[in-house]
Amino acid sequence: IDYELYEYFNRTDPATRQLCDFEEQHPIPIGILTTSSGKPVDIRETISLNSDAFSNQYHIDLLTHANAERIPERVVHAKGTAAFGYFEVTNDVSQYIKSDVFNGIGKITPTAVRFSTVNQNLGGNDLARETKGMAVKFYTKEGNLDFVALNFPVFFFKDPVKFPFFFHALKRNPKTNLFDLSMRWDFCTKNPESIHAFLWLYSDYGIPNGYTKMDAFLIHTYEINNKYGDKYFVKFNFRTEQGVENLPSDEAEAIAARDPDYFNRNLYNAIENKMYPAWTLEMDVMSFVDIRNIDYNPFEITRLWKMGTYHTITIGRLVLDRNPDNFFRVSEMSAFNPGNLVPGIPGPMDNLFKSRRSSYRDTQVYRLGVNHNRIEVNTPLYWKVYDRDGKPPVRDNMMDAPNYYPNSFNGPVPYVDPSRPKERYTILEANAVDLDHAADFYNNYLQRDQRERLVNNTVKSLVPVSPDLQRKAIRLLTLTDINLGIQVSEMLHDAMQMSPIPDPRVLIVSRQKNNYYYDSSSQLVK
Numbered sequence: 001i002d003y004e005l006y007e008y009f010n011r012t013d014p015a016t017r018q019l020c021d022f023e024e025q026h027p028i029p030i031g032i033l034t035t036s037s038g039k040p041v042d043i044r045e046t047i048s049l050n051s052d053a054f055s056n057q058y059h060i061d062l063l064t065h066a067n068a069e070r071i072p073e074r075v076v077h078a079k080g081t082a083a084f085g086y087f088e089v090t091n092d093v094s095q096y097i098k099s100d101v102f103n104g105i106g107k108i109t110p111t112a113v114r115f116s117t118v119n120q121n122l123g124g125n126d127l128a129r130e131t132k133g134m135a136v137k138f139y140t141k142e143g144n145l146d147f148v149a150l151n152f153p154v155f156f157f158k159d160p161v162k163f164p165f166f167f168h169a170l171k172r173n174p175k176t177n178l179f180d181l182s183m184r185w186d187f188c189t190k191n192p193e194s195i196h197a198f199l200w201l202y203s204d205y206g207i208p209n210g211y212t213k214m215d216a217f218l219i220h221t222y223e224i225n226n227k228y229g230d231k232y233f234v235k236f237n238f239r240t241e242q243g244v245e246n247l248p249s250d251e252a253e254a255i256a257a258r259d260p261d262y263f264n265r266n267l268y269n270a271i272e273n274k275m276y277p278a279w280t281l282e283m284d285v286m287s288f289v290d291i292r293n294i295d296y297n298p299f300e301i302t303r304l305w306k307m308g309t310y311h312t313i314t315i316g317r318l319v320l321d322r323n324p325d326n327f328f329r330v331s332e333m334s335a336f337n338p339g340n341l342v343p344g345i346p347g348p349m350d351n352l353f354k355s356r357r358s359s360y361r362d363t364q365v366y367r368l369g370v371n372h373n374r375i376e377v378n379t380p381l382y383w384k385v386y387d388r389d390g391k392p393p394v395r396d397n398m399m400d401a402p403n404y405y406p407n408s409f410n411g412p413v414p415y416v417d418p419s420r421p422k423e424r425y426t427i428l429e430a431n432a433v434d435l436d437h438a439a440d441f442y443n444n445y446l447q448r449d450q451r452e453r454l455v456n457n458t459v460k461s462l463v464p465v466s467p468d469l470q471r472k473a474i475r476l477l478t479l480t481d482i483n484l485g486i487q488v489s490e491m492l493h494d495a496m497q498m499s500p501i502p503d504p505r506v507l508i509v510s511r512q513k514n515n516y517y518y519d520s521s522s523q524l525v526k
């Protein structure tokens with residue numbers, strides 16, 4: 001007997017026994033079967049052989065609905081899962097932030113959370129070496145607050161114009177429909193500011209041991225205000241109470257071979273087994289005076305704040321205690337938008353964040369429709385709008401209320417917030433690439449054994465790419481840190497000796513290349 005296989009097929013975990021649990025809770029059928037319009041279905045309509053199938057409305061209803069049961073998967077973060085829970089304030093942070101959700105020790109706010117892996121399609125592999133997402137919707141009295149975070153504290157670039165190219169390069173090659181390490185390394189070496197986040201990716205943090213064992217970071221520097229209108233600048237971080245745990249590549253590959261849904265299963269089972277996963281929400285804080293006295297740009301999202309230049313304050317705890325009763329209704333219909341903020345959180349000022357405010361909304365209009373905030377999981381506790389009509393759901397469509405503003409007939413009116421600061425700062429963003437942060441991560445953040453695994457993982461990803469890209473990658477790694485460059489270079493050399501002789505065509509395309517552009521008279525220039 002293959003005991004591993006035996007154990008796998010004899011699971012008694014909540015995820016595997018879900019249908020049996022349903023049966024136990026419903027010892028008799030839950031009702032009479034109907035068509036979608038509610039007509040009871042006669043048993044003879046459930047078989048279409050030797051009958052007039054096209055007079056059988058049940059048959060037509062069933063098949064045509066099945067034809068239309070897919071909506072577009074998310075353009076990124078398609079594979080994921082969701083859970084409900086609550087947020088509890090555990091500390092008095094009123095001196096920094098006036099938002100109702102974070103004020104009043106003991107205050108509980110319901111939340112919905114979606115975890116995801118970035119580049120996989122729906123049904124992909126949870127254990128792929130990819131950034132992971134954690135999006136939290138707080139249903140607050142002042143509207144929905146969406147904290148949309150990643151398991152790395154730095155992002156790959158700061159110019160939002162790069163986003164479509166970034167996710168094209170990390171998703172599937174349009175010709176082969178395969179993930180393509182050449183595209184990845186080409187993106188990385190053409191956009192050297194991304195090396196810091198790529199080092200996080202090739203380090204142990206690239207494969208957490210499930211969603212419950214990872215921290216999550218909002219990355220951007222958020223402006224927050226207190227009730228006197230004072231400004232503070234913060235980074236919000238979720239710290240896992242289960243402890244950070246990562247998986248070595250070989251172990252991750254072995255698990256993936258047995259269970260590519262390992263992360264989703266793990267979260268589902270933890271909640272069903274009442275081992276409710278929890279995170280502490282903290283913020284790293286700087287005042288305006290602090291910001292004026294530091295020697296680096298704190299709004300730069302490809303770097304970390306320097307130790308000693310800020311202090312950290314706990315806000316509260318996020319606990320997940322309920323699995324959705326239907327995956328599609330919650331995970332797939334949810335729409336998280338980092339632009340959904342509440343009074344007291346004007347939010348980040350960098351261009352990448354500004355671009356995200358519109359990007360998420362736009363893709364959600366495409367994916368779920370213009371009324372996506374009327375879908376149950378996205379509906380705030382309170383809403384009064386002048387939006388009308390469009391593809392369902394429209395809920396009550398604001399019934400008989402006036403549909404234009406301003407009006408003389410008592411439609412909804414805005415509120416006045418006297419403590420809201422009058423001005424917002426504008427930040428200047430530089431194009432320069434500073435590799436020091438990546439070097440700092442490699443040398444000071446990682447332990448020796450972690451550095452070794454990072455080198456191993458990097459080499460593994462470089463073996464299949466062309467020598468030209470290998471050279472460019474080693475150059476970038478060497479510029480980042482000379483030892484890192486040397487180690488990757490030496491180990492890659494050894495690995496290439498062991499691998500089969502490269503296809504000569506790869507060598508041809510790998511000759512030293514130049515950069516080309518067209519001049520104003522359309523001549524190609526080298």
Ligand code: HEM
Pocket residue numbers: 074075076077080114115116132133134135148149150155159160161163217218219220334335336352355356359360363364367
């Ligand atoms: C220019 C930069 C970025 C753009 C344009 C962008 C765009 C998008 C888009 C279009 C989606 C799919 C949303 C949906 O279909 O509902 C998405 C999902 C997501 N993004 Fe970003 N993103 C950017 C940067 C970031 C950053 C910096 C973070 C984290 C700090 C982040 C975290 C996430 C997460 C966690 C999701 C999944 C949300 C869910 O579970 O529904 N993204 N992003």
